[in-house]
Amino acid sequence: MKAVQLKDIRKSYGQNPEVLKGINAAIEPGEFFVLVGPSGCGKSTMLRIIAGLEEVSEGELIIGSETANRLRPNERDLSMVFQNYALFPHLTVEQNIMFGLHVKKIAKSEQIKRCKEAAEMLGISDYLMRKPKELSGGQRQRVALARAIVTHAPICLMDEPLSNLDAKLRARMRSEIRQIQRKLGITMIYVTHDQTEAMTMADRMMILNHGEVQQVGKPLDIYNNPQNTFVASFIGSPPMNLTAAHVNKGKLQIANKWNIKVDGYQDGEVIIGVRPEAILPANEGLPAADVKVANVEVLGTETLVSFELEGNKQWIAKWPGQWSAEIGEILQVSVDHNKIELFDAVTGERLEKTHSKKVLEVVL
Amino acid sequence: MSLPQAQQETQSFVKQRWLGNSRRFASLLEGLLYLLPSILLFTVFLFYPLMKTLYLSFFYSDAQGVPLSFAGFDHFVQLFSSSSFMTSMKATLLFVLYTVPPGIILALALALLANEKLRGIGFFRTIFSSTMGMSVAASSVIWMFMYNPAIGIANRFLTWAGLSEIQWLLDPGWALISVSIATIWMNTGFTFMILLGGLQNIDSQLYESAKIAGVSRFYSLRKITLPMLSPTLFFVITVSMINAFQTFGQIDILTKGGPMETTNVIVYAIYKDAFINYNVGSASAQAVLLFFGILIVTLIQFKLGERKVHYQ
Incomplete structure (x- = not known):
């Protein structure tokens, strides 16, 4: 198993502005590392650079212990699963899985053995003689995975491998891929735009936006302590509620509704972030504010309540259980003041509390 | 079932069949109408010359290409x-x-x-x-x-x-x-x-x-x-x-x-x-x-x- 290190990686195409603006990361051996971000953020470029399909403009890429900037893709000892699977339509599943193994000087009998193993692991043993067009999307996905597995490469790269599958299958493949990675112990670098995939699969993840690293860390750390408003709004579903607010003499004013006592923050404009689950119905002993219900989505185990805060600005609250609120009804809600995040109004960066354990206290 | 009733049903059945056939015929006509420009062009420039060539190949003709007598093969x-x-x-x-x-x-x-x-x-x-x-x-x-x-x-x-x-x-x-x-x-x-x-x-x-x-x-x-x-x-x-x-x-x-x-x-x-x-x-x-x-x-x-x- 190999580590991958990125040192100030930059990428630009000709005179155009940089696609990657100095990426630093150290991916541990055997780690499941997810690159996540909106489309056009540079995550696929990042992966293609690691694969050697794109050249690095500046910076250093280290695979294992050697600099890999100038290595050809096949010299990097890795496998890759492409978004559209890149299966050869004219070859059978078996030929697809064994494609290119002869280059690695693997004996034919060993090739067949590995192919059988991989096919068994992925449950596609019955389809080995079929052509890709005779397979369903999920089966093709498995063939692509098998092709990555048979190489026994210590690093596996995946470029949005699940985006062509339906939601149900995607959830199943998520857990399957994770299990295979654990079983084989390979270093996995996985690109996705889906934050749920990132949250559920990653040991650690990197959030990219406009070619810049927004935050690197364990999924829960990122969820609980987003570094800026982008991360806050990108990670979590429904996203964190963000609203401009004002700190004035130790009081946080939100939308003329709430006045929250804050310590340790300077006076001025801020952005306040509240997770949907940190907004509570007002029967828990906390002071409450009146809000008008705009929409209700009952999901069975939980209920999403959208309400108007001021003007068109809506917040979403997520409550466990099934709630039957009427549209237009006035509800009393309060905020779990331990779970409020403050961000700089200009830079969007997280504001750290400077002192005091109990900082926020809701006063109405 | 009384006789008039049965008669009526037979009549309506025949009527339905007739309607179905005529509808099919109408849709065939419609399809042919769409094909008409191609059919016309192909007929004038392809099918007719082809047939004419085949025809001429079995005849002795004069210098103007007017067939004179049957030549067989x-x-x-x-x-x-x-x-x-x-x-x-x-x-x-x-x-x-x-x-x-x-x-x-x-x-x-x-x-x-x-x-x-x-x-x-x-x-x-x-x-x-x-x-x-x-x-x-x-x-x-x-x-x-x-x-x-x-x-x-x-x-x-x-x-x-x-x-x-x-x-x-x-x-x-x-x-x-x-x-x-x-x-x-x-x-x-x-x-x-x-x-x-x-x-x-x-x-x-x-x-x-x-x-x-x-x-x-x-x-x-x-x-x-x-x-x-x-x-x-x-x-x-x-x-x-x-x-x-x-x-x-x-x-x-x-x-x-x-x-x-x-x-x-x-x-x-x-x-x-x-x-x-x-x-x-x-x-x-x-x-x-x-x-x-x-x-x-x-x-x-x-x-x-x-x-x-x-x-x-």
């Missing part, structure tokens, strides 16, 4: 015993052999080159496909000048390279080859364009996957490019073959079927028989034979192609 029998027709057949087959495989290999090589992502490759793509924009007549005249024994560049090039001059279009051993070279040049643009289009349709991720696997370029050409290009190649081969069988323009301008009938390909022979010798019956018989010849070759191709062509 006389024309066909005469053709197969005529050495001139055999020469013509040989010239045609050789011409197909000289132009189709080399032409496609050249165009494929150019397309593979032009498919590389290099700076300024658009210039080469334009150049390589440019012969498509030139008429057969204009290209033939250019080649006629190049083949000119006195002032042509072809001979000058040979003397510059230290070789002896060739009577390109006058030497019976060279005439067909010379015309073939010119034809290959004329067809390259079209073949190149189609093949380049086919190459660009191949998913680049397949090549990336091969790169990561580390296979050689030749291996990916053989195992990825050619199989993925097979439908396009098949199309190009079929069209080129049919075109080669039907070549006329360059022969008419460059050699007029000479020297010693070595370039007298079948369409040119038909033309000469019909419009110079006024032997419409024999010309029609040759046209019919050409038609069936091309049909058979194309059918064989489809039969062979089925096994080798991978449609996605």
Whole structure:
């Protein structure tokens, strides 16, 4: 198993502005590392650079212990699963899985053995003689995975491998891929735009936006302590509620509704972030504010309540259980003041509390 | 069930059937109406001439092509015993052999080159496909000048390279080859364009996957490019073959079927028989034979192609 290190990686195409603006990361051996971000953020470029399909403009890429900037893709000892699977339509599943193994000087009998193993692991043993067009999307996905597995490469790269599958299958493949990675112990670098995939699969993840690293860390750390408003709004579903607010003499004013006592923050404009689950119905002993219900989505185990805060600005609250609120009804809600995040109004960066354990206290 | 009731039901059943039939008939008419423009054009320019040719091939006719008396298979029998027709057949087959495989290999090589992502490759793509924009007549005249024994560049090039001059279009051993070279040049643009289009349709991720696997370029050409290009190649081969069988323009301008009938390909022979010798019956018989010849070759191709062509 190999580590991958990125040192100030930059990428630009000709005179155009940089696609990657100095990426630093150290991916541990055997780690499941997810690159996540909106489309056009540079995550696929990042992966293609690691694969050697794109050249690095500046910076250093280290695979294992050697600099890999100038290595050809096949010299990097890795496998890759492409978004559209890149299966050869004219070859059978078996030929697809064994494609290119002869280059690695693997004996034919060993090739067949590995192919059988991989096919068994992925449950596609019955389809080995079929052509890709005779397979369903999920089966093709498995063939692509098998092709990555048979190489026994210590690093596996995946470029949005699940985006062509339906939601149900995607959830199943998520857990399957994770299990295979654990079983084989390979270093996995996985690109996705889906934050749920990132949250559920990653040991650690990197959030990219406009070619810049927004935050690197364990999924829960990122969820609980987003570094800026982008991360806050990108990670979590429904996203964190963000609203401009004002700190004035130790009081946080939100939308003329709430006045929250804050310590340790300077006076001025801020952005306040509240997770949907940190907004509570007002029967828990906390002071409450009146809000008008705009929409209700009952999901069975939980209920999403959208309400108007001021003007068109809506917040979403997520409550466990099934709630039957009427549209237009006035509800009393309060905020779990331990779970409020403050961000700089200009830079969007997280504001750290400077002192005091109990900082926020809701006063109405 | 009372009798009147049963009668009524039968009536309504008959009525329904009638309605169903008439509706089907109406939709057939509607479909035919949509096809009408094509049917008209094909009838006037294709089906009618085809039938007329077939008809004429069984008759002796006068110089104006008016059938005089029924000939049966006389024309066909005469053709197969005529050495001139055999020469013509040989010239045609050789011409197909000289132009189709080399032409496609050249165009494929150019397309593979032009498919590389290099700076300024658009210039080469334009150049390589440019012969498509030139008429057969204009290209033939250019080649006629190049083949000119006195002032042509072809001979000058040979003397510059230290070789002896060739009577390109006058030497019976060279005439067909010379015309073939010119034809290959004329067809390259079209073949190149189609093949380049086919190459660009191949998913680049397949090549990336091969790169990561580390296979050689030749291996990916053989195992990825050619199989993925097979439908396009098949199309190009079929069209080129049919075109080669039907070549006329360059022969008419460059050699007029000479020297010693070595370039007298079948369409040119038909033309000469019909419009110079006024032997419409024999010309029609040759046209019919050409038609069936091309049909058979194309059918064989489809039969062979089925096994080798991978449609996605």
